[in-house]
Structures are given as C-alpha cells and as structure tokens.
Amino acid sequence: MPARQGVWQLPQRLSLHHGGSLERPRIGWRLAGAPAAPVIVALGGISAHRRVFDDAQPREGWWHEVAGAGRALDSTRLRILGIDYLGGSGESSGPVSGGVFPSVSTYDQAQALCALLDHLRIERVRAIVGASYGGMVGLAFAERYPERLEQLLVISAADRAHPMATAWRSVQRHMVRFALSAGRGAEGMEVARALAMTTYRSPEEFAARFGHVPRQMDGRFVFPVEEYLFARGRAYAARYLAESFLCLSESIDLHAVDAARIATPTALVAVREDQLVPLADMRALAARLPRARLHELRSLHGHDAFLKEAGALQPLFESLHEPPSMSQHP
Amino acid sequence: MPARQGVWQLPQRLSLHHGGSLERPRIGWRLAGAPAAPVIVALGGISAHRRVFDDAQPREGWWHEVAGAGRALDSTRLRILGIDYLGGSGESSGPVSGGVFPSVSTYDQAQALCALLDHLRIERVRAIVGASYGGMVGLAFAERYPERLEQLLVISAADRAHPMATAWRSVQRHMVRFALSAGRGAEGMEVARALAMTTYRSPEEFAARFGHVPRQMDGRFVFPVEEYLFARGRAYAARYLAESFLCLSESIDLHAVDAARIATPTALVAVREDQLVPLADMRALAARLPRARLHELRSLHGHDAFLKEAGALQPLFESLHEPPSMSQHP
Numbered sequence: 124m125p126a127r128q129g130v131w132q133l134p135q136r137l138s139l140h141h142g143g144s145l146e147r148p149r150i151g152w153r154l155a156g157a158p159a160a161p162v163i164v165a166l167g168g169i170s171a172h173r174r175v176f177d178d179a180q181p182r183e184g185w186w187h188e189v190a191g192a193g194r195a196l197d198s199t200r201l202r203i204l205g206i207d208y209l210g211g212s213g214e215s216s217g218p219v220s221g222g223v224f225p226s227v228s229t230y231d232q233a234q235a236l237c238a239l240l241d242h243l244r245i246e247r248v249r250a251i252v253g254a255s256y257g258g259m260v261g262l263a264f265a266e267r268y269p270e271r272l273e274q275l276l277v278i279s280a281a282d283r284a285h286p287m288a289t290a291w292r293s294v295q296r297h298m299v300r301f302a303l304s305a306g307r308g309a310e311g312m313e314v315a316r317a318l319a320m321t322t323y324r325s326p327e328e329f330a331a332r333f334g335h336v337p338r339q340m341d342g343r344f345v346f347p348v349e350e351y352l353f354a355r356g357r358a359y360a361a362r363y364l365a366e367s368f369l370c371l372s373e374s375i376d377l378h379a380v381d382a383a384r385i386a387t388p389t390a391l392v393a394v395r396e397d398q399l400v401p402l403a404d405m406r407a408l409a410a411r412l413p414r415a416r417l418h419e420l421r422s423l424h425g426h427d428a429f430l431k432e433a434g435a436l437q438p439l440f441e442s443l444h445e446p447p448s449m450s451q452h453p
Numbered sequence: 454m455p456a457r458q459g460v461w462q463l464p465q466r467l468s469l470h471h472g473g474s475l476e477r478p479r480i481g482w483r484l485a486g487a488p489a490a491p492v493i494v495a496l497g498g499i500s501a502h503r504r505v506f507d508d509a510q511p512r513e514g515w516w517h518e519v520a521g522a523g524r525a526l527d528s529t530r531l532r533i534l535g536i537d538y539l540g541g542s543g544e545s546s547g548p549v550s551g552g553v554f555p556s557v558s559t560y561d562q563a564q565a566l567c568a569l570l571d572h573l574r575i576e577r578v579r580a581i582v583g584a585s586y587g588g589m590v591g592l593a594f595a596e597r598y599p600e601r602l603e604q605l606l607v608i609s610a611a612d613r614a615h616p617m618a619t620a621w622r623s624v625q626r627h628m629v630r631f632a633l634s635a636g637r638g639a640e641g642m643e644v645a646r647a648l649a650m651t652t653y654r655s656p657e658e659f660a661a662r663f664g665h666v667p668r669q670m671d672g673r674f675v676f677p678v679e680e681y682l683f684a685r686g687r688a689y690a691a692r693y694l695a696e697s698f699l700c701l702s703e704s705i706d707l708h709a710v711d712a713a714r715i716a717t718p719t720a721l722v723a724v725r726e727d728q729l730v731p732l733a734d735m736r737a738l739a740a741r742l743p744r745a746r747l748h749e750l751r752s753l754h755g756h757d758a759f760l761k762e763a764g765a766l767q768p769l770f771e772s773l774h775e776p777p778s779m780s781q782h783p
Contacts, residue, residue, distance in 0.1 A: 141674075226673075226674065283665050284665070285656060285659075285660060286656075286659040286660055286662070286663040286664075286665070286676075286677070286678045287651060287656035287659045287660070287678075289663075289665075289676050289678050289679065290647075290650075290651045290659060290678045290679065290682055291648075291651060293647070293676060293678065293679035293682065293683075294644060294647050294648045294651070294682070297643075297644045297647065297683070298628055298644055301632070301637075301640060301641075301644065302631070305635040305637070307631075307635070310631060311631075313627075314624060314627050314628055314631065317620075317623070317624050317627070318621075318624045318648065320620075321617060321620045321621060321624070326615060326616075326617040326728075326731060329615075329616040329617045329620060330615060330616055330617070332616070333616040333619075334616075335613050335614070335616070335619075335709060337706070337707070343556075343703075344471075344556060344703060344706075344707060346616075346619050346623060346706055347616070348616045348617075348619050348620045348623065349619065349620065349623035352620055352623065352624070353623075353627070373673075373674060376667070376674075376676055377667070377674060379665060398656075401656060
C-alpha cells in the first residue's frame with residue numbers, strides 16, 4: 124500500500140478570511156492506506172504535517188502511535204489523508220525566513236482542504252479527525268462544507284481559544300518577534316517552545332517526572348525541568364521556521380466558528396488535565412453543537428494526550444472503520 | 454504613629470547558603486504601627502518591599518488592602534516590620550545593572566532578617582506573616598531561628614517549588630537573560646512579567662475578564678488579554694531591575710527547607726486556584742510540619758489571592774492581635 128503524495132497548486136486565488144489573498148497557493152498532501160478504502164482526514168497541532176504515519180519509517184509520522192497498520196486508525200481498513208498547513212513550515216505555501224505572510228484562519232485551511240479534495244476526486248470523507256489546531260480546522264470545515272464529510276471527531280479543540288491559552292501564546296509570539304528583531308529568531312523559538320511545552324503537559328506529569336535538585340552548568344543553577352524544556356526547545360527551533368510559528372500560533376487565537384451552524388455528527392474528546400482547552404470549554408461547545416457527543420478522558424499528558432493515549436482513543440475511533448450504513452452516531 | 458525606617462549595614466560578612474558571601478550587606482527596613490505593640494514581620498512576593506502599608510500614601514504599600522489602621526493586620530494594635538529583600542531592587546544589597554550577584558537562598562534572607570531583629574532590639578516577634586516568596590522566607594526563618602518567633606503564617610508557599618512553577622520561572626529567566634545579552638533587558642522584563650502574570654492569576658478569572666475579539670494594532674492582531682499582560686509587563690519593567698528579578702526568581706526555585714524541623718506553630722493558607730503552589734503541595738507540607746493547621750480558600754485571583762482577598766484572610770489574622778497568653782494555636 125504505497126502512499127501517494129504531492130504538492131498541488133490551486134488553480135485560483137485563495138481569498139483569506141481575515142483579508143487579503145494567496146495567489147495560487149500550494150498544498151502539500153499525502154494519502155496512504157488501503158486502496159479504495161474510506162478516507163479519513165487526520166489533522167494535528169500546528170507543528171503536524173502531511174505524514175500522519177509511515178509504516179516504513181514509523182518515527183517520521185507525527186501520529187505514529189495512533190495511525191498505521193493495526194493501529195487505532197487502521198491503515199489496512201482506511202485511507203488516511205494528511206496535509207501541510209498553509210502558513211506552516213511544510214510544503215504548503217507559507218512564510219519564508221524574514222518574510223511576511225498574511226493572517227491565516229482555520230476557515231482558510233478548510234477552504235484549501237476542500238479544494239484539495241476536489242483535486243483528488245474525493246467527494247466525501249468518512250471523517251475528519253482533528254486534534255488541537257486540527258480540531259479547530261475540522262470544526263471550520265464542518266461549518267462550511269457539511270456535504271463533504273460524514274462525521275467529525277475533535278480532540279482537545281473548541282470553537283474558540285481560552286483567554287489563558289491566548290495569553291500563553293501571546294507571550295510566545297512576543298518572545299519570537301523580539302528574537303527575530305534581534306536577528307536571533309531560533310533562540311526565541313527555543314524559549315517559546317519551552318513555554319509551549321509547559322502548556323501541552325500537566326503539572327501532575329511534571330511533578331512525577333522532575334526532581335528539584337539543580338545542577339551547576341555554565342556558572343549557574345539549571346533545574347531538571349528546565350533542562351528538559353530547553354532540550355525540546357532546541358530540537359523544535361532546528362526544524363520549524365519562526366515566521367511559520369508566528370502565523371499558525373496566531374491562527375489558533377483568531378479561530379472562531381459558529382458551533383450552532385455545525386450539523387455534522389461530532390464526537391468531542393476532552394482531557395480533564397488539558398490546560399490549554401479546559402474541560403468547561405469543551406462542555407460548553409458540546410452544548411452548542413446540534414449533534415455532539417462528549418467523551419471525557421483523564422491523562423497526565425494534558426493537551427498532548429492525543430499523541431500519547433492511543434489506547435484510550437481506540438474505542439472512539441472504532442466506528443470510523445465501519446461502512447457508513449453500520450456506523451453509529453459517533 | 455510615624456514609621457521608623459532605615460538602611461542598616463550588617464557589621465559582619467554574611468555567608469551565603471549556596472556559596473560565597475556578601476561583605477557587610479545593607480538591609481532596608483521599615484517599622485510602622487502602634488508604639489510598643491507586638492511586632493509582625495510581613496513578607497510578600499519577590500517584588501514586595503519594606504513599605505508594607507503607608508496610611509499617608511495607601512497605594513505605596515504593597516499590602517495596603519490587608520495591613521494598616523483598621524485593616525486585617527491592624528497597625529493600631531500591631532507594629533509591622535517590612536524589609537527589602539537581599540538581591541532585590543530596593544535599598545538592600547543587590548545587583549546593579551550589568552553586574553553579577555551571587556545566588557541568594559531563603560535561608561540568607563532569614564539570616565539577614567534575624568540580624569536586623571538584633572539591631573532593632575526585637576527579641577521575639579509575634580509572628581512572621583509571609584506570602585509567596587515571603588512564606589518561603591518565613592519557613593526558612595522558623596527552621597533556623599525558632600526562638601525568635603511565636604508563630605508563623607504562610608500563604609501560598611511550600612517547602613519547595615513545584616516543577617511546573619520552576620518551569621514557568623525558568624522560561625522567564627531565559628527570556629530576561631536573552632534580552633540582557635541583546636542589550637534590551639527591559640523588553641525581556643516586559644515579556645517575563647507578562648508570563649508571570651498568567652501564573653499569578655487563574656484561567657477562570659481570565660475567562661471572566663477578557664473577550665476574544667482582537668484589535669488591529671501596528672499591523673497585527675492584538676488580543677484583549679495580551680493588551681492587559683503587556684501593559685502590566687511595561688509597568689513592571691520600569692520599576693524593577695532585570696538582574697534583581699533573575700536573582701530572586703532563582704531564589705524561589707532554589708528554596709528547599711526541611712519541614713519536619715519546623716516546630717513553630719504554623720498556619721498555612723492554600724488557594725485552590727493557585728497555579729504556582731498547587732493545593733496538593735500545601736497539603737503535603739501541612740502533613741510534614743509538626744504543628745500546622747491548613748486553611749483552604751477559593752479565589753479567582755489564584756496565587757495573587759494574598760493581595761486581593763483581605764476579607765477572607767481577616768479571620769486568620771485576628772489571633773495575631775491578641776496577647777500571647779490568649780493567643781490560640783493559629
């Protein structure tokens with residue numbers, strides 16, 4: 124089951140939700156799994172990309188613990204479509220180093236995805252499964268293009284960002300812009316990613332993992348959790364463009380969909396320990412959506428549960444593998 | 454009841470807990486309230502200072518909602534001693550702009566306070582009331598100098614920092630060091646303070662206060678919570694030295710006292726919404742302290758409750774005003 128992938132250029136201009144347009148943007152995509160099987164669109168956080176899974180190189184797929192042969196999203200029974208986000212650091216159109224790029228909405232991502240489905244002659248997908256930013260894009264898609272999907276599965280994403288999450292991301296963007304203005308963008312990305320990591324996980328996980336005793340390094344005290352966060356920050360800065368981070372981080376905070384207009388059957392997955400998307404916001408979204416069912420999980424991994432809790436997610440994904448006639452309301 | 458205040462220079466070298474020493478450091482102090490009344494030492498967060506309250510200029514006191522004539526800490530019945538922390542931006546010895554300063558422990562602050570009590574001929578204080586960093590200093594003092602205080606009241610401070618709180622502060626310190634290295638320390642302080650503010654308050658408060666709709670400013674979207682945080686950041690950067698922030702922020706994370714050795718009767722106040730000092734840590738501290746009683750509050754203000762919840766704190770402070778013979782175990 125070889126994957127098909129490509130970079131497709133839209134034949135027309137893409138008008139952007141927040142103003143301006145992109146002249147024939149490119150969309151990087153990858154479709155992998157059982158030939159002629161139903162299509163699932165799998166969308167992750169802002170750093171995710173078109174390679175959802177890759178059985179040949181498992182570590183290269185951003186959702187390799189969840190998707191693939193025999194996994195919760197079983198590629199022997201489904202085809203899984205992944206994309207690079209507009210504005211990101213992948214093959215899709217996005218900023219270049221030192222360049223400017225317009226503000227991108229989740230509606231714009233949905234519009235690009237819809238055009239890609241046309242190009243790939245996929246009339247209707249079995250589901251969009253979106254987590255974090257991908258869940259926001261899924262909600263925007265379901266509001267705008269209800270005829271193109273059977274169901275929606277949203278993990279740790281709401282109809283708009285929580286002000287505390289916006290606060291944390293605003294601080295990250297300030298750090299990165301400051302560092303760019305000093306000609307040291309990558310260092311700003313290290314600090315921003317270190318902060319982001321604190322919001323992706325839970326205090327309980329950090330308490331269990333990290334001790335209190337610092338080491339002396341470079342003439343100062345360095346704490347165990349600090350070593351971890353900045354190692355992750357350096358790894359991220361090496362592979363993600365600062366300008367792309369600014370674009371997609373802002374896109375999360377600009378996200379605002381009208382839940383009452385989303386008639387697609389929707390399964391919501393909330394994680395009680397998620398600091399970025401509090402349970403109360405997921406419950407409020409479930410109440411506003413006309414056809415939603417809310418599943419509440421517990422996970423030490425907080426917002427990152429979608430990457431880590433394959434076992435807990437598996438039962439929720441099972442119905443996606445059945446023919447539509449047998450499929451339950453998710 | 455005029456306040457007495459001064460800057461006193463220790464007659465000897467102060468050996469520091471983490472190594473090194475300070476040659477005859479200065480301690481800024483202020484003692485205000487009813488003459489000959491029992492003394493309460495009031496210690497706040499790292500940005501607090503010796504002016505706990507000032508009935509003539511109420512806004513100048515960092516605890517003006519809690520301390521003063523007729524307040525929960527009633528200056529007509531008590532004398533209230535405040536200090537500037539070693540390493541801070543006040544009158545006590547601390548770093549200068551561009552300079553280096555050794556790591557300062559809460560034990561060092563306690564040692565300086567004890568020397569100051571000698572100088573002021575205060576043999577024994579009615580209580581140390583400490584919140585946040587001041588609570589840590591109070592715990593360190595009670596462990597080292599139990600004969601110098603009758604009781605201890607600790608608000609939102611534990612025997613050591615939570616790894617998630619250390620994580621957030623580490624990010625702040627990285628940001629400030631980065632900005633200093635770029636010759637723009639004040640800008641780093643703005644971002645660091647903006648982040649710190651997110652940790653001082655609760656997500657529930659932000660959800661209630663801030664909307665989602667951004668404004669266009671300087672060619673980009675600015676969110677309501679972002680405007681607030683960076684206004685606070687700018688105000689802080691204008692009055693606090695970056696090098697002092699680094700010193701005292703690190704001091705919080707280096708704090709580690711042996712609770713089992715603190716025999717002083719201790720009242721602990723925990724705030725359930727406090728993100729920096731989780732309730733579980735306060736309960737664990739209460740279990741380790743030989744003579745502790747734990748009071749749990751709810752407050753939208755989170756870690757900042759000690760600045761905002763004068764009404765809820767008042768009953769806990771009442772016993773501090775009574776003569777020792779009538780004083781209850783706090």
